Amino acid sequence: MSAATVTTPGQGTQQAPGDRGKLTDEGRIGLRDNVRHIGALARRNALQIKQNPESMFDVVLMPVIFILLFVYVFGGAISGKGNQQEYVNYVVPGMMAMMGINIAMAVGTGVNEDFKKGVMDRFRTMPIARSSVLIAKIVVEIGRMLVATAILLGMGFLLGLEIKTSVVDLLAAVALATLFGASLMWIFILLGLSMNTPQAVQGVAMIVIMPLQFGSSIFAPTSTMPGWLQGFTAVNPLSNLADASRALINGTGAIAHPTLVTLAWAAGITLVTAPLAIRKFRSES
Amino acid sequence: MTRFDNDPAGGGTNAVAVRGLVKHFGETKALDGVDLDVREGTVLGVLGPNGAGKTTLVRCLSTLLTPDAGYATVAGFDVVRQPRALRRRIGLTGQYASVDERLSGWENLYMIGRLLDLSRSAARGRADAMLERFSLTEAARKPVSQYSGGMRRRLDLAASMIGQPAVLYLDEPTTGLDPRTRNEVWDEVRRMVAEGATVLLTTQYMEEAEQLANELTVIDRGKVIAGGKVAELKARVGGRTLKIRPTDPTVLGSMARALTEAGLDGATGSQAIPDDGLLYVPILSDEQLTAVVGLLGARGYGIADIGTELPSLDEVFLAITGQKTADATAHSELEEVAA
Numbered sequence: 001m002s003a004a005t006v007t008t009p010g011q012g013t014q015q016a017p018g019d020r021g022k023l024t025d026e027g028r029i030g031l032r033d034n035v036r037h038i039g040a041l042a043r044r045n046a047l048q049i050k051q052n053p054e055s056m057f058d059v060v061l062m063p064v065i066f067i068l069l070f071v072y073v074f075g076g077a078i079s080g081k082g083n084q085q086e087y088v089n090y091v092v093p094g095m096m097a098m099m100g101i102n103i104a105m106a107v108g109t110g111v112n113e114d115f116k117k118g119v120m121d122r123f124r125t126m127p128i129a130r131s132s133v134l135i136a137k138i139v140v141e142i143g144r145m146l147v148a149t150a151i152l153l154g155m156g157f158l159l160g161l162e163i164k165t166s167v168v169d170l171l172a173a174v175a176l177a178t179l180f181g182a183s184l185m186w187i188f189i190l191l192g193l194s195m196n197t198p199q200a201v202q203g204v205a206m207i208v209i210m211p212l213q214f215g216s217s218i219f220a221p222t223s224t225m226p227g228w229l230q231g232f233t234a235v236n237p238l239s240n241l242a243d244a245s246r247a248l249i250n251g252t253g254a255i256a257h258p259t260l261v262t263l264a265w266a267a268g269i270t271l272v273t274a275p276l277a278i279r280k281f282r283s284e285s
Numbered sequence: 286m287t288r289f290d291n292d293p294a295g296g297g298t299n300a301v302a303v304r305g306l307v308k309h310f311g312e313t314k315a316l317d318g319v320d321l322d323v324r325e326g327t328v329l330g331v332l333g334p335n336g337a338g339k340t341t342l343v344r345c346l347s348t349l350l351t352p353d354a355g356y357a358t359v360a361g362f363d364v365v366r367q368p369r370a371l372r373r374r375i376g377l378t379g380q381y382a383s384v385d386e387r388l389s390g391w392e393n394l395y396m397i398g399r400l401l402d403l404s405r406s407a408a409r410g411r412a413d414a415m416l417e418r419f420s421l422t423e424a425a426r427k428p429v430s431q432y433s434g435g436m437r438r439r440l441d442l443a444a445s446m447i448g449q450p451a452v453l454y455l456d457e458p459t460t461g462l463d464p465r466t467r468n469e470v471w472d473e474v475r476r477m478v479a480e481g482a483t484v485l486l487t488t489q490y491m492e493e494a495e496q497l498a499n500e501l502t503v504i505d506r507g508k509v510i511a512g513g514k515v516a517e518l519k520a521r522v523g524g525r526t527l528k529i530r531p532t533d534p535t536v537l538g539s540m541a542r543a544l545t546e547a548g549l550d551g552a553t554g555s556q557a558i559p560d561d562g563l564l565y566v567p568i569l570s571d572e573q574l575t576a577v578v579g580l581l582g583a584r585g586y587g588i589a590d591i592g593t594e595l596p597s598l599d600e601v602f603l604a605i606t607g608q609k610t611a612d613a614t615a616h617s618e619l620e621e622v623a624a
Contacts, residue, residue, distance in 0.1 A: 025369050026373070
């Protein structure tokens with residue numbers, strides 16, 4: 001094999017099938033090949049994490065710090081009478097929504113750094129679907145999101161979280177949060193491909209994230225908010241996701257409506273931003 | 286425009302054929318109607334200064350950029366209309382290493398094998414074989430970020446060869462390397478060529494082109510300004526310069542006269558430069574070189590040092606166009622073009 005590494009003359013001048021007038025390209029890349037390509041690229045992203053374990057800090061520490069912060073600093077005040085216990089069950093489902101958006105933001109900065117590297121040129125000159133590079137990234141980030149959610153729930157149980165429904169409902173809540181988080185990643189990938197520096201990506205992302213996160217039912221019930229803000233939270237997908245998770249885990253409140261709103265947002269965001277991101281990646285040079 | 290044309294008498298088919306290729310970036314014409322051919326199994330050197338359009342050309346030929354006009358085929362496939370088929374037949378090594386620094390050398394090659402639809406075991410085998418072939422077996426499991434510049438470039442070449450491409454693009458493969466590492470890379474390229482690879486090599490160095498290429502195309506500001514066999518082009522630009530340092534600097538003048546009398550002066554005449562203590566003799570052929578050294582020895586001149594020098598890119602450009610390169614004349618303009 002070692003010497004047979006170059007093409008033999010003759011292989012190089014193969015004419016395209018058909019005559020010069022109508023050139024036909026090779027067909028689209030088949031599903032099986034596509035899955036293999038995504039697997040190979042996801043392995044790359046996972047190996048990068050192994051090489052640089054600090055990159056998991058956000059996933060490991062963020063849920064721990066945020067849950068402690070919110071339960072002990074605000075929990076007593078929000079639920080009244082210093083009752084943190086009750087607040088744990090309120091805020092943990094909401095924070096599942098928050099994990100998604102924060103990890104999705106990290107995807108944007110990662111893409112911005114990674115996609116300027118020479119190795120992207122190699123991927124673009126290879127016979128693979130260009131979307132597979134982006135999808136592989138999302139696959140690995142979903143994995144990171146699940147780790148963060150597991151840590152969040154683990155902390156939640158330590159602080160007295162109770163699943164008042166069933167494990168199936170809990171898993172449904174995790175699945176919904178993950179699905180929505182994955183759709184958000186497309187937005188941040190698009191942002192990461194469009195901006196010049198990771199700092200710029202982070203700056204823009206914060207402007208978008210802050211109002212969505214805090215103008216929602218994640219941390220506190222919306223009933224005390226002024227009317228205009230309630231109008232905003234009613235359509236805010238993070239509110240709907242938090243409400244749906246809460247209903248699934250605590251067995252209180254409507255499930256169908258917030259779930260459908262969340263799913264609609266996830267579908268809408270993906271349908272709009274995924275093709276844009278793939279096109280941007282394709283034309284990037 | 287003088288060009289070696291795609292004369293069928295030259296033998297072989299063209300692995301790369303480019304006709305009238307144009308690429309604009311805003312106001313800048315990075316490629317302004319480029320024509321060139323690379324015959325199968327040969328190395329074409331594309332020589333030009335920074336900002337001449339070399340990298341743009343390679344990017345158009347590897348489907349990273351879409352040309353604005355003209356057409357190009359690589360391995361018989363159209364770069365615009367058959368990009369998928371084309372990508373299966375090319376390998377690219379750029380001036381920036383296109384491997385993942387955070388992965389090990391082996392993981393890089395294995396990944397590329399899998400992306401090229403090799404089975405797991407075939408990809409493993411190919412990765413091992415290529416690491417062996419490019420003398421990287423010992424560093425196989427180390428992250429590429431710990432590799433030296435030369436190792437990285439070798440890994441890059443290995444990565445480009447995994448798919449056994451019909452055509453290999455080397456875009457300034459030794460830019461930024463020290464001379465020893467550069468020689469390592471040259472050795473690898475020579476080996477690949479000996480095994481039958483077709484290569485399009487861009488470079489800023491006449492010496493690199495001379496070392497590796499069969500034919501040369503000189504481009505400047507997006508246009509082909511000269512082309513032909515390396516030897517032909519060298520003859521046109523005056524070939525090498527022989528530098529002789531006599532043991533006794535006072536004989537410089539008489540050495541020069543002896544050469545003139547023997548008719549060994551080359552095209553433009555030898556020059557004695559007492560300040561350097563050197564005699565410069567333009568050399569057109571190996572025979573002339575041998576004759577000059579033989580004559581001086583026979584006449585009893587003591588020689589302390591001797592060496593030949595290739596014409597620099599600037600001298601090549603001066604000879605071809607009567608102008609210096611954009612590099613030498615208009616720095617500010619060049620920066621614009623390069624940007």
